[in-house]
Amino acid sequence: MLYTIEKLTKTYGEGEAKITALDGIDLEIPPNKIVAILGASGSGKSTLLNILGCMDLPTAGAALFKGEDITRLNKKQMTEFRRKNIGFVFQSYNLLPDLTALENVEFSTELAGISSSEARNAMDLVGLSERLNNFPKQLSGGEQQRVSIARAIAKKPEVLLCDEPTGALDLNTGIKVLDVLVNIHKQNGTSVLLITHNSNIAAIADIVISLRSGKIANVQQNTPIPVSEVEW
Amino acid sequence: MNKIARSAFRKMRKNIALLITASLLVAVGVGFFVTLFTITYRFDEAALEYFTEYNYADLTFYGTFDESAVATLNNQDAVELALGRRVSDRRAASGATYRIITITSGINDLYYLQGAAPIGASQCAVHANSARVMNLSIGDTLTADGQTLTVTALVGSPEYIYLSKSERSPMTNPKAFAPVYVNAEFFSDGGFNELLALSPNPSDVRAPSGTVFTLKQTEQINYELYQEQNNKTRTFAYIFPGVFACLVIMVVYVVLRRIAVKERMQIAVYKSLGASPRQILLIYLGQFLIFFLCAALIGALATILVTRILILIFSQIFTLPLLGYTFYPALWGYSIIAAFVVCLIPGICALFGILRKRPAEVMRPEQRGGKIILPQRIGFLWKRLSFNSRYTLKTMLRSKGRFFAIVLGIAATVALLTLSLGFYNSIDYVQTAYFDNFAAYDLTLSLGFNVQPFSQELPFIEEIPPDAEYAKVLQGRVRVNDMVCTLTVVEQESFNQLKLDTQLLSSGIIIPSYHARLWRVKAGDTLRAEIPLLGVTVYQDLRVSAVIDQTIAISLFASYEYLQALNPTAPPELFRFYNAVYMRTQNTESFTEYLNQNNITFSTALDDQNSFSSIMDTVRVLIMFMIICALILGVAVLYSVGLINLNSREGEYMLMQTLGYKHAKIMRTHTKETFMQILCALPFGYLCGWLLLHVIRGAFSSANFVLVAAVYPLTYVICAAIVAAIAVIMGFITARRINRLDIVEGLKSRD
Ligand SMILES: Nc1ncnc2c1ncn2[C@@H]1O[C@H](COP(=O)(O)OP(=O)(O)O)[C@@H](O)[C@H]1O
Ligand SMILES: [Mg+2]
Numbered sequence: 001m002l003y004t005i006e007k008l009t010k011t012y013g014e015g016e017a018k019i020t021a022l023d024g025i026d027l028e029i030p031p032n033k034i035v036a037i038l039g040a041s042g043s044g045k046s047t048l049l050n051i052l053g054c055m056d057l058p059t060a061g062a063a064l065f066k067g068e069d070i071t072r073l074n075k076k077q078m079t080e081f082r083r084k085n086i087g088f089v090f091q092s093y094n095l096l097p098d099l100t101a102l103e104n105v106e107f108s109t110e111l112a113g114i115s116s117s118e119a120r121n122a123m124d125l126v127g128l129s130e131r132l133n134n135f136p137k138q139l140s141g142g143e144q145q146r147v148s149i150a151r152a153i154a155k156k157p158e159v160l161l162c163d164e165p166t167g168a169l170d171l172n173t174g175i176k177v178l179d180v181l182v183n184i185h186k187q188n189g190t191s192v193l194l195i196t197h198n199s200n201i202a203a204i205a206d207i208v209i210s211l212r213s214g215k216i217a218n219v220q221q222n223t224p225i226p227v228s229e230v231e232w
Numbered sequence: 233m234n235k236i237a238r239s240a241f242r243k244m245r246k247n248i249a250l251l252i253t254a255s256l257l258v259a260v261g262v263g264f265f266v267t268l269f270t271i272t273y274r275f276d277e278a279a280l281e282y283f284t285e286y287n288y289a290d291l292t293f294y295g296t297f298d299e300s301a302v303a304t305l306n307n308q309d310a311v312e313l314a315l316g317r318r319v320s321d322r323r324a325a326s327g328a329t330y331r332i333i334t335i336t337s338g339i340n341d342l343y344y345l346q347g348a349a350p351i352g353a354s355q356c357a358v359h360a361n362s363a364r365v366m367n368l369s370i371g372d373t374l375t376a377d378g379q380t381l382t383v384t385a386l387v388g389s390p391e392y393i394y395l396s397k398s399e400r401s402p403m404t405n406p407k408a409f410a411p412v413y414v415n416a417e418f419f420s421d422g423g424f425n426e427l428l429a430l431s432p433n434p435s436d437v438r439a440p441s442g443t444v445f446t447l448k449q450t451e452q453i454n455y456e457l458y459q460e461q462n463n464k465t466r467t468f469a470y471i472f473p474g475v476f477a478c479l480v481i482m483v484v485y486v487v488l489r490r491i492a493v494k495e496r497m498q499i500a501v502y503k504s505l506g507a508s509p510r511q512i513l514l515i516y517l518g519q520f521l522i523f524f525l526c527a528a529l530i531g532a533l534a535t536i537l538v539t540r541i542l543i544l545i546f547s548q549i550f551t552l553p554l555l556g557y558t559f560y561p562a563l564w565g566y567s568i569i570a571a572f573v574v575c576l577i578p579g580i581c582a583l584f585g586i587l588r589k590r591p592a593e594v595m596r597p598e599q600r601g602g603k604i605i606l607p608q609r610i611g612f613l614w615k616r617l618s619f620n621s622r623y624t625l626k627t628m629l630r631s632k633g634r635f636f637a638i639v640l641g642i643a644a645t646v647a648l649l650t651l652s653l654g655f656y657n658s659i660d661y662v663q664t665a666y667f668d669n670f671a672a673y674d675l676t677l678s679l680g681f682n683v684q685p686f687s688q689e690l691p692f693i694e695e696i697p698p699d700a701e702y703a704k705v706l707q708g709r710v711r712v713n714d715m716v717c718t719l720t721v722v723e724q725e726s727f728n729q730l731k732l733d734t735q736l737l738s739s740g741i742i743i744p745s746y747h748a749r750l751w752r753v754k755a756g757d758t759l760r761a762e763i764p765l766l767g768v769t770v771y772q773d774l775r776v777s778a779v780i781d782q783t784i785a786i787s788l789f790a791s792y793e794y795l796q797a798l799n800p801t802a803p804p805e806l807f808r809f810y811n812a813v814y815m816r817t818q819n820t821e822s823f824t825e826y827l828n829q830n831n832i833t834f835s836t837a838l839d840d841q842n843s844f845s846s847i848m849d850t851v852r853v854l855i856m857f858m859i860i861c862a863l864i865l866g867v868a869v870l871y872s873v874g875l876i877n878l879n880s881r882e883g884e885y886m887l888m889q890t891l892g893y894k895h896a897k898i899m900r901t902h903t904k905e906t907f908m909q910i911l912c913a914l915p916f917g918y919l920c921g922w923l924l925l926h927v928i929r930g931a932f933s934s935a936n937f938v939l940v941a942a943v944y945p946l947t948y949v950i951c952a953a954i955v956a957a958i959a960v961i962m963g964f965i966t967a968r969r970i971n972r973l974d975i976v977e978g979l980k981s982r983d
Contacts, residue, residue, distance in 0.1 A: 047592075055504060056592035076508070078590075083506025094501045098242035099235065107235040111506050151505075 001064075002031040002159065002191050003052060008061035010047050010214075021047040023214035024061065029207070031158075034185055034192045034224065036205035044214040045195045046163055052193065053086045053161045054078040066158075083111050087152030087190075089162040089181075093144040095136040101147045102132040105154045112155035122154035123147070125187070126180050142173030146180055153184050160184070160192045166201065171231070178204060179227045200230055236511050240518025247487060249875050251519060253868045254483045255527035258574065260864050261476030262531030262567040264857075267539045268469030269563050271546075272462055278554040279393065279458050283449075286341040288390035289428035292452070293443045297424045301440040305429055310436035315339050316424030318416075322376035323828045328366065329397065329404075330376045330412045332356075334419065339428040340391050342413060343553050346370060347385030353417040357385035359392055361551045362410030374412070387413060388551040395551075396453040397843075398678070399709065399718055399936070405842045445709055445764045451716040453936065460934045461550075461850060467931035468854050471924065472648070472861055477570065479644050479865070481578045483872060484520055486637040488582035490880070491516060496586070496594060503591035512587060513579065520575040528571035532564045542853065549849045638876060639913045641869040642955065646917025648862035649951040651924045654943035655855050658925065659848050661942035662783040667841055670782070673729040674820050676840075677813040678707075678833045686808035695826045700817035703727045704810035710788070711762040713751050717788060717935060719763065721807075724791035729814035733778070737791035740777030744786045746938045748779040755779055772798060783938050784844050844937075851932070866958045870906070873959075874966035877905050885970060898970055903963050910959060914952055918943075921951075 010022040021044045029035055037045050050056040051063055054070050062069050065085070073081060087108075095104050105119040123129050126146040136144055145165060152160055162181065166174035182204060185192050194205060202208045203225045210218040244251060282288070293305075297316055305314035317334035324330055335342065335349070335357070342349075345360045347370045358368055363386050368374065372383050392411050397404040431437050434448050449455055492499070502512045540557050547555070586594055686704065696702065706721040724737050736742055743753070753759060755778050763770045774790065796807045817823065820836060827834045835843075878885070885898050925941045932939040 050592035053504070055595070056590050075588075075590075079503070079506055079508050081506075082504060082591075086504075086506075088504045090501075092497075094497060096239065096498060096501060098239050103235055103238065107239070108505050110235050111511075 001028050002066065003027070003029040004064040004067075005029075005052075006062045006064075008048070008051065008058050008063055010044075010051065010056075010058045020214050022051075022058065025214075025216055027209065027216060027219070029191075029193070031191050032189045033206040034182070034194060034204065035207045035209060036202035036222075037193060037195045037209050037211060038197065038199055038202045039211035039217075040197060043211040045197075045211055047214075048211070049161050049163055049193060049195055052159075053088060054081045055088075084155075085158045087155065087157040087160045089145070089148050089152050089160065089165045091164040091167040093136070093141070093148045093168075095144055095147055095151070097136050100133045100135055101128065101139065101150075104136070104147055105151045108151045109154050114155050118156070119150075119154050122150035125153070125184060126150045140173070142169055142176055145169065145173075145177050149177070149180055149184070153188070153190065156188065156190075158191065160190050162192065163195045164197070165194070166196075174201075175227055175230060178230065182227050204230060236507075236515055237518065239515045240522075243515065244519040244522075247519065250483065250487055250872050251523045253872045253875075254480050254487075254520070255523040256868050257476050257480045257483070257865065258524045258527040258571055259531035259534070260861055261473040261480070262528045262571065263534045263538060264476070264861055265469060265473040265570075266532050266535040266560075266563045266567055267542060268465050270535060270539050270558065270560055271542060272465045272469060273560055273563075274558045275465070275552065275555060276462055277558075278552050278556075282343070282390050282393070282552060282554050286343060286390045287339045287430060288449055289339050290431045290434045290449050291429040291437055292447045293427040293429070293439055294425065294446070295427075295442040295444040297427055297440065297442045298422070301442055302424070302427060305427060305437075305440050308437060310431050310433050312430040312432070313338050314427060314429040316427050318419045318424055319426050320419075321833050323832075324374065324376055325828075326366075327824075327828055328407065329409045329833070330374065331397070331409065332376065332412050332414055332418065334416050334424075335413045336428055339430055340389055342385075343388040343390075345386045345388060345553060347383075350382075350384045350413070350415060353415060354379075354381060355384045355415075356381040356418075357387045357413040358383050359395070359406075359411040359551065360386040360388055361395060361548075362406040364548075365406040366410060368410075376412070379418075381412065381414065381418075388553045389413075391452065391454050393550050393552050394454050394457045396457065399453055405839075405846050408839065408842070447709070447716065456934065456936060457550075460932075460936070463931045464851065465854070467928045468858065471651075471928060472858065473570075475644055475648060476861075476865065477574050479641055479869065480524075480574045482637045482640055484575055485578035485582045486634055486876065488516060488579055490634070490876075492583055492586045496597070499586055500591050500594040503594060509587040513583060516583060517575055517579040520579065521572070524571040524575050525568065528567045532567055542857070545853050546850060549846075549853075634876065634880065635909070638873050638909050639916065641873060642910055642913035643917035643920060645862065645866040645869050646914055646951050646955055647920035647924060648858070648865060649954060650918055650921025650943060650947065651928075652855050652858040652862055653947045653950060654921060654925045654941070655851070655858075657944045657947055658929075658939055658942045659851070661944075662938075662940055663841065663844060665940065666782075666784050666844075667837060670731050671729075671785075671837060671840075672731055672816060673814045673837060674817055675815045675824070675834055675836050677815065677827070678835075679811040683809045683811045685805065686810060687805070690813065692826070692830065692832070695823065696815075697817045697819035697823050699819065700815050700823075701728070702813050702815040702817075703729050705812050705814060706792075706810050707787070707812045708764065710764070712747075712759050712788070715747075715750075715935070717747065718786065719761070719790060720787045721790050721792055721795065724793045727791075727814075729816055732780075732789060734791065736778045737789060737794055738777075740775035740794065742778045742780055742789040743776055744782040744788070744938070745779050746782070746786065746933060746935065747788070748776070753779075774798075781938075781940070783940055784936075785840065786935065786938065863954075863958075866955060867962070870955070870958045870962045871965065873906060873909065874902075874962045875969075877902065877909075878966050878969060881905075895967075895970065899963070899967050902966065902970065903960075906959050906963065907956070910952075910955055914955075918948055918951070 005025055005027040008022055008025040012019045012021060025048070037048065039045050051058050054073065058071055063071050070081060096107065099107060102119060102123060105122055106116050109116055109119045123132060126149055128143060128146055128150065131139060131143060139147065165181070166177055169177060178201065181192060184190055196202055203222070204227055205222055206224055208220045208222050209216065302314055302316045305311055315336040315338060317336050320332050322330045322332055342357060347357070350356050363369065368383055370383055370385065373380050374383065389411065395404045395406055395409050397409045427440065429437060439446050499512060502515065536557065543555055543557065690696070703723060703726060708719060709716050710719040722734065724734050727734055732742065748754060751759065753776055755776050758773045758775050761772050761774050763772055792807050796804055824834065824836065881902070888898050922943055925943065929939050929941045
């Protein structure tokens with residue numbers, strides 16, 4: 001298993017204001033799949049993804065990554081883990097504004113200790129080899145998101161964690177981005193966890209996990225449809 | 233280039249103005265520190281080297297001696313070498329005093345700056361500083377007492393680093409006083425009035441017969457002044473860089489706090505990509521580190537020049553030929569370390585909170601509600617304010633951290649200005665306190681060691697102006713609690729040439745508050761004093777009847793009557809001797825002419841004022857240096873204040889622009905904010921300046937001179953005016969930036 005999640009609970013705040021974002025989740029995620037996490041806004045999707053990406057720690061429970069409990073890591077090990085194993089793609093792209101597109105990707109490969117030629121390859125892969133030296137604000141939303149994907153995959157991580165990667169994009173650019181994600185999955189065999197609140201997008205996944213109020217509502221094996229058929 | 237370094241570099245551009253201002257502070261702080269410490273170190277080394285190489289006498293005996301006294305002294309085991317000399321003050325036609333001194337080779341050796349040793353009875357060497365001011369050069373002649381001497385050399389001497397004519401005139405104006413060195417043949421009669429001795433253990437040396445008073449090297453005014461000078465410079469050297477460092481720390485902290493809020497998301501992304509806290513710190517602190525390092529180096533390099541200039545200025549004030557620029561790598565090292573520290577400490581403090589958070593926590597935007605500010609709670613006050621003022625107050629206090637930082641920055645400027653200008657006031661105050669409120673004499677005459685019995689009238693009694701009121705006093709150095717100080721003995725009933733409550737003298741002595749603090753005594757306590765009287769040393773317990781504040785010409789006061797009452801069995805004549813006269817007269821001019829012609833040592837109240845003024849010359853140089861730095865600080869601080877205010881209001885101003893507000897209106901809002909901050913900072917700055925002045929006052933007070941901290945009301949006004957003026961000028965500069973605000977770009981980046 002890629003991830004084995006046991007009784008994972010995350011609460012925020014205390015007393016009256018206490019919010020249970022994840023409520024004792026048990027889950028197994030196999031490797032080399034595209035897994036969609038589907039749920040309404042506020043259902044706990046991001047919280048789950050953050051814990052799986054070692055961006056946060058749960059209040060209780062465990063999350064094993066290839067058998068190793070990542071909720072027991074100290075800060076330094078968490079940093080190390082993110083650096084090596086995880087590629088993040090955020091809804092709001094979050095490129096570093098001080099660096100060009102290529103430098104954004106290289107920042108990630110340098111941290112991971114990987115040759116910078118991988119950065120150029122990744123930019124090729126997302127179809128942006130023409131825009132290497134542009135700063136983020138000179139790029140469109142879709143292009144920025146593709147750079148963001150390039151940054152996430154250049155270091156060849158085990159898992160790609162995408163938190164609503166198309167949330168801020170229109171249909172056409174969104175499809176292009178999803179296409180890139182699926183292609184990378186096919187080429188490199190990278191596991192992809194894809195958060196969405198849109199069931200149409202979830203249709204491209206091998207497995208669809210539905211969350212409701214911090215609990216697993218449903219886990220469904222799926223026959224993925226081609227990206228070109230997605231509509232929203 | 234490494235991407236972390238590249239990110240750090242790119243971030244520089246956004247903060248360039250603030251970086252440059254903070255760096256300016258670093259450079260000036262380092263410059264100040266390195267300059268003054270270089271001078272302190274070098275001054276100390278140079279003086280000690282001078283004292284040893286040129287055999288500064290360990291002991292000086294004053295009295296009347298012959299060759300046999302020199303021989304007995306030389307026979308003592310504790311004495312390495314003893315020499316006798318004649319020292320005699322002569323009046324020049326110009327009114328200046330020439331102190332004619334026999335050249336002694338082996339003790340108090342001369343440093344020849346120019347020329348060669350005088351030969352025979354009609355040649356002399358002149359102290360270089362006096363020669364320069366008196367326009368004397370080699371080959372010129374000078375006439376003292378009808379005898380003509382040709383100058384063959386310009387010299388310095390370890391006993392005259394400072395030109396101290398007497399303890400009453402510790403730093404004499406070189407125009408009025410010149411040590412002149414002659415060969416023994418100049419004095420036709422034999423005998424000595426001073427003996428010099430070199431000794432590793434001065435305390436073991438017994439005074440030869442004929443000694444009236446003995447001074448150790450460390451008790452000489454010249455030596456005391458050297459020590460005081462170093463304390464003063466050292467104190468200055470700490471204060472300014474200290475204040476500057478605090479400000480730089482604040483600027484870095486405020487800037488980084490703002491960045492931490494503004495670039496929260498970026499920091500979260502760095503973290504999510506697996507950058508360690510140290511790498512993130514480097515991205516944000518790199519800009520400061522690089523700038524500060526350069527600034528520290530520039531500041532240190534500048535000291536090479538500034539130190540030379542200061543030494544040049546100082547060399548007009550005192551003569552220490554070995555004092556020259558020296559490179560102290562350690563000082564540069566400390567400065568560079570300090571530049572690191574003022575960057576790292578506030579940097580870590582500002583970013584610590586966000587760096588230790590987990591990335592998911594950082595990524596979630598912080599909820600910021602409209603806080604209720606303090607003035608809002610004071611209802612009746614709040615209601616009276618106009619909407620505009622309320623708005624300004626509210627936005628100003630919304631972020632307390634920034635507000636306090638800004639107020640502190642302005643307060644520091646105000647404080648340093650108050651300190652520097654207050655220093656001028658204090659010097660002036662000290663002068664007024666003495667010459668207007670204490671001294672009531674026009675003239676003092678000194679017979680030196682020629683102590684006369686009261687029965688013997690002044691030889692020039694006929695010449696004394698008819699309106700003159702004069703008092704005979706005994707004035708000399710005594711040793712109390714192992715410390716040499718001046719004692720003035722006056723006639724209790726008639727003495728009124730100083731505003732002194734002479735009634736108090738019937739039951740004891742009056743002592744200066746400086747000494748009272750030092751010896752921890754108060755009125756009613758007793759002190760043991762060692763008083764040289766007519767060649768014998770008397771030990772006497774003296775009761776302190778009062779402690780008074782004295783600033784210059786500090787002395788213990790006793791009355792003849794009291795001393796006599798202490799020794800009822802001794803014959804009364806024993807206590808009736810005098811060696812000085814205090815005189816009040818309207819006709820100083822004709823009388824001083826007579827005194828000049830007859831070679832009688834005197835000093836007018838004006839001479840005393842000039843002497844005091846000379847002591848303060850080095851301090852004035854330092855104060856000028858300080859004022860320049862305070863102004864640089866003011867410009868730097870108010871410029872950054874303008875920028876910080878502008879940056880944090882950018883959005884609002886742009887909104888105002890889009891809403892069609894006139895530029896002038898926006899400027900007014902902007903200026904109003906700065907002035908409110910100045911208003912808040914003023915009282916605090918005044919207080920700090922005043923406190924600083926009181927703190928360093930101690931370093932400037934000694935047995936010769938006590939600095940009283942005084943800040944005149946006008947100074948407060950001037951400080952406020954200077955700060956306001958700088959703020960207005962800086963306002964014009966920031967105004968140009970408001971014009972350039974790019975509305976479209978700005979609104980887009982705010983999303
Ligand atoms: N740092 C936080 N502090 C308090 N509440 C939080 C925090 N993060 C998330 N929450 C709450 O936890 C719940 C789940 O949030 P999240 O995982 O972001 O949901 P989703 O991504 O599915 O929209 C929400 O109710 C949200 O308000
Ligand atoms: Mg979410």
